[in-house]
Amino acid sequence: MGAGPASAPQDAAAAAQARPNVIVVLTDDESVAELTERTMPETLEALSEDGNGTEFTASIVSSPLCCPSRAGSISGQYPHNDGVFDNEPGYPGLADKGSTIYSWLQAAGYRTGHLGRWLLNYDAPAPPGEDYDTDGGLAAPPGIDHWFGYVGSQTLYQGATLSRNGTPVTLGGGLRGYTTRAINREALGFVRAAKSDPRPFFLTVAQIAPHAGGAVPPAGGYCGRGGLPVPERGKIGKWRTEPLPKPPNFDESKLGDKPDWVQTRPGLGAQRRHFLRLGWRCALATLGSVDRGVGQLVEQLERQGELDNTAVFFTSDNGYLFGEHRVVLNKVYPYEESLRVPLLARVPERLLGRGVRREGRPAAVEYPVNNLDLTATILDLAGAPPCTAAGACRVLDGRSLMPLLSGKRPDWARQRTLLFQIGSQRQCGALPGRGMRNFYDGIRTRRHVYVELDRVNPDTGQCDRPEYELYDLKRDPYQLRNRAVNPALATPSPLQASLAQRLAVMRQCSGIAGRDPASARPFCE
Template sequence: MKNVIMITTDQQKVDAIGCVNSSYHTPNLDKLVERGVRFTGVISTSAQCSPSRASWMTGKFPHQVGVNNIGHVLDPQEWGIAKEFNRAGYETVYLGKWHLGLSPAHHEFQITDYRTDGFDLGAANPEPRFHSHRDALTSTKALNYLEDYEGDKPFFMAVNWYMPHPNTPVDPPFELIQQYAAQFPKSEMPIPSSYYEDDLSTKPEFQQIRSQQGESAMTEDIVRRDAQHYRSMLKLMDDNLGRLVSKLEAKGMLENTVILFTTDHGDMQGAHQLRLKGVLPYKELYNVPVILYAPGEQAARTVIPDLVSSAAVTGTLLDAAGIQVPVECEGGSLLPHLRLTEPPEEQLVFFEHYKAYWGYHPFRAAQTPEWKYVYYYEEDMEEIYNLQNDPDELVNLAGRPEAETARQSLRGAVDHWWDITGGLSHPVIQDNVNKWGKE
């Protein structure tokens, strides 16, 4: 039986990989890409930490398990990935960021902490309040677990890093890893073309307002500064990844260990004159990287552009371990896509958002290779983009005749999906510790 490691970052754009975008430096992630398969069409179920992570744990959409936004607790009574690995005889380990209320132990992860002797800070900040420090600590725990592993039973380990998520208490929003600052000169950092090309005049009014105030009241200098800090954090993340893979190699475990690398959602990085994340449907937030290294699996393609949901991460981890994907895991598995030589004829992926820290504009949405459709169901507003002609999502075609046929079709599909998956009928458990999002 294969060991399985799920490695996650927080807020990493789909192209934030050195071999994809040379403005990043991620040699260890590049090597993982070379060894495995890179999925480029994965759409996050929700571009917010808690809802997206609930999908990883359950294989369902956030509204199906009552985790609509940060501050909602994932019910321990739900079917979950640790329970399935436990039934298959695995040791289950969860280290790092959780963000789902209660603790991983409540969801039957057997090990949720580990020894930290030999703690290697690397280039991280020595103060524990920084994300870089937290990730160094998580990495040390994972390395020590691997060092102690004797092979008595297979393991499933989730290693969950905070970077490159913003939350630095100094010089916000993104932490600058000083050791790597010189590798990313601010003056050379790229600015997204949509920063200049999208005046948001066809977009919902709240986006226009948002772009002109608060954190999104940006200049070119701020965009470049964010880009520098963001890349320095991902370089340090890559160091941590390299240490984990090197440990697997040193112990002769790599050829019997599945590794799935992904993130919960992306980051705007100044695209469309917007910053960070929030109630926004853009590809910068919803298109997320998935890299799968699965020894023994033969792939017809090494880069797979098929449109798929991040809800499939759960089933993929089980499937790659040789465990039958249970019916509760509605997202299915990505492994069948390894055997396809081209994208399937029918591609339709759903996604959602409920409430962000800067606004209540809930939407349900769908994407095909040709179109992206978004319905703000509390405000009866729509966005629709022709992705073939407008891949950067600059012009909202809602209300225009050339998009009407697609709009009607996708509206029907979205409403049907919402109805058959229960809408907002699932009870919500409020997190009494994290007050954000409390209704």
């Protein structure tokens, strides 16, 4: 009986060891095409070591745009549930700001950290009716123990100002002031601190690369001009003559079946193609610094004896288009190059049980998954509910990927429909003057992509008329033939009608059947 109190610290330590550390490395605007053994060899090697790596080859995001995608990753919810549909208003639009993956894991006993990019407009004053104060971006968001986040511009590769737990840190020139390097150093320091802290940790390393950015020329060379991504000084050389990929949908010639906002895009003449080549080369060159940081993190974990107790994930907030469908250096569009993102995972073998392993490149999972699933997976690994210490809980819209990581193939994975959203119908009439993009909802299955778009009049901000897109990814992987019709003008095919019904359900969905209590709303898939 007398041994009870004395064994309590040992029990606590054993419980902490049973719950793994988790690291998420998040890039910005990195397309699937940019993750290769040439661009990121250390990342691929580190996350496939010992055969414990998994690559999700059909991973998409809940919104192919920075802020709503990142909001979904911290809330575990689709935009129609967490309130963030666009970069504007950004953070002020997030519902239940105190209830995110950071506050949930903190409540579960984790030491939490976020380094680098955060939601846009975090440094802006709270709008009327909102009761929060970020101290101009200096204060850490709720639930974050260690904060190293941007203050002001979040797109500077050189000379950026970040807040280290409330203290502004302005990076200087040279290699030491290069933002990716500074974030890498901060990540290593966070991991080293685990040696003296018994708690498991959760860390997000949110790099700017390969997002378009800024630096004062000649620091970035030609990459420092025109808003292109800015690599470390001297790093462009390896990529200076790299050819621009030209898949079948590059500078697409027949756009008559596309929505108006694509039809009106001009062809890619010599000047645009030159700019695309520069953008491609500069983007690839920025990834070397991210890659080195991933390698350093994994090496540090191994030195500390933490690697076998740490799950590491690598992904991006959205993809990017380099001339596909005539889109020049942009995301937002509901096409595969914009929706799909890299997703690599290395999970300790003791947590996986019997699974599929192979040496070299990670094992591949081809079923559709999204960023909300990563949130659910991390909570599953930690054994934590999506609830704060005060009992504020969210209903997650994603599923844990642990069955897929363990080599299982559940029925839901084969039959699943995923939602993606930009903007909302209720926002459409409230944004006069903003005709920069359409608002849309879409779904993706293993084989099809279906989208319903609302065109916006740039003068009034009102929606004119809906437009539709439907692609068979098996027969048409480059999305060259739109098979949808406008139901007001023609009878849709049974396939389009079926997908439209599924979209109508998904745009209202909440939670997962069999895991969450039933409500008046349909479940997500």
